[in-house]
Amino acid sequence: MNIIEIKNLKFTYDNKEVILDDVSLEIKKGSYTTIIGHNGSGKSTLARLIAGLLDKSGGDIWVNGLLLKEENLKHIRKEIGIVFQNPDNQFIGSSVKDDIAFGLENKCINPKEMDDIIFKYASRVGMENFLDKEPHLLSGGQKQRVAIASVLAINPSIIIFDEATSMLDPKGKKEIKDLIKNLHKDSDKTIISITHDIEEAYHSDYIYVLNKGKIFKKGKPNEIFNNSKELNNIKLDVPFNVKIKEELEKNKIKIESYNSVEEIVENLCRLKLKN
Numbered sequence: 001m002n003i004i005e006i007k008n009l010k011f012t013y014d015n016k017e018v019i020l021d022d023v024s025l026e027i028k029k030g031s032y033t034t035i036i037g038h039n040g041s042g043k044s045t046l047a048r049l050i051a052g053l054l055d056k057s058g059g060d061i062w063v064n065g066l067l068l069k070e071e072n073l074k075h076i077r078k079e080i081g082i083v084f085q086n087p088d089n090q091f092i093g094s095s096v097k098d099d100i101a102f103g104l105e106n107k108c109i110n111p112k113e114m115d116d117i118i119f120k121y122a123s124r125v126g127m128e129n130f131l132d133k134e135p136h137l138l139s140g141g142q143k144q145r146v147a148i149a150s151v152l153a154i155n156p157s158i159i160i161f162d163e164a165t166s167m168l169d170p171k172g173k174k175e176i177k178d179l180i181k182n183l184h185k186d187s188d189k190t191i192i193s194i195t196h197d198i199e200e201a202y203h204s205d206y207i208y209v210l211n212k213g214k215i216f217k218k219g220k221p222n223e224i225f226n227n228s229k230e231l232n233n234i235k236l237d238v239p240f241n242v243k244i245k246e247e248l249e250k251n252k253i254k255i256e257s258y259n260s261v262e263e264i265v266e267n268l269c270r271l272k273l274k275n
C-alpha cells in the first residue's frame with residue numbers, strides 16, 4: 001500500500017520560478033525511500049509540501065489515503081514527523097527537555113511517563129546529559145540530535161529526515177544512519193531521507209532523483225546506479241562499489257582470478273596508471 005501518493009505536483013514560491021514541475025511519486029508504507037539531487041533541486045520544498053507546511057500550486061498529495069487539504073491538515077500533520085535541514089528552525093522550548101516534551105504535550109501523554117520518554121529518546125541520540133541545556137547553546141550536530149529525538153518521541157508513522165546528519169561528525173553520522181536503519185527495520189515506520197550521501201541511498205529500498213524540480217529517475221538502488229553515465233551527466237556521483245564494478249567490467253577483470261581484494265585494487269590502479 002502506498003502511504004504517500006503525489007500526482008502532478010507543481011509548486012512556485014513567487015508565481016514566477018517553477019520550483020517543482022509535474023512531480024509524481026509513490027511511497028510504500030513501511031519503506032525506506034531516499035531522495036537525492038543537487039542543491040536547489042527542490043528536495044526540501046517537496047518535504048515541506050508533503051508535511052503540509054507549504055501550499056501546492058497544482059496537483060494532489062495523498063497521505064495515508066487522505067487528500068492533503070485544509071480540513072485534513074491536522075490529521076495528516078500527526079502522521080508525519082520532519083527533521084529539518086537547519087536545526088535552528090525547530091526549537092521551541094527553553095531547554096532540551098522542554099523541547100522534546102513539547103510534541104508530547106500535544107499528544108496528551110501522562111505527565112508521570114513524560115520524563116521516562118524524554119530520557120529514552122534523548123539517550124537514543126546520545127543527548128541524555130544535555131537535558132537542562134538551552135538548545136541555542138548547543139553545537140550544530142547536538143542540535144540535530146535533539147531535533148531527531150523530538151521527532152522520534154512523538155512516534156509518527158512517517159518520518160522525513162531532511163539531511164538530518166549533515167552537521168554530524170563521521171561517528172555521529174554513522175550512529176544516526178544506523179538509528180534510521182533500525183527504526184525502519186524494527187517498526188512499520190515509513191522513512192523518507194533526503195540526502196547527499198550516495199552510499200546511504202544505495203542502502204535504501206527506493207530512490208527518487210530530483211533534478212531542477214523534476215523527477216529525473218526513480219527506482220531501486222540497482223536500477224538507479226546501473227548507468228553511472230546517466231547520473232554523471234547531471235553531475236551526480238555513484239557509490240564506490242558501483243564504480244569498482246564498472247571498472248572491473250570495463251577492464252574485463254574477473255574477481256575469481258584473484259586471491260584478495262588488495263590484488264584486485266592493485267591491478268585496477270596499474271591499469272588506471274597505464275591509461
Ligand SMILES: Nc1ncnc2c1ncn2[C@@H]1O[C@H](COP(=O)(O)OP(=O)(O)OP(=O)(O)O)[C@@H](O)[C@H]1O
Binds near residue numbers: 013038040045
Ligand atoms: N522561501 C523561499 N522563497 C523563495 N524561494 C525559495 C525559498 N526556499 C527555497 N527557495 C528556492 O527553491 C529552490 C529549491 O529549494 P530547496 O530548498 O527545495 O532545494 P533543495 O533541493 O532542498 O536544496 P539543498 O540540497 O541545497 O538543500 C531553490 O532555487 C531555492 O532558491
Ligand SMILES: [Mg+2]
Binds near residue numbers: 043
Ligand atoms: Mg534542502
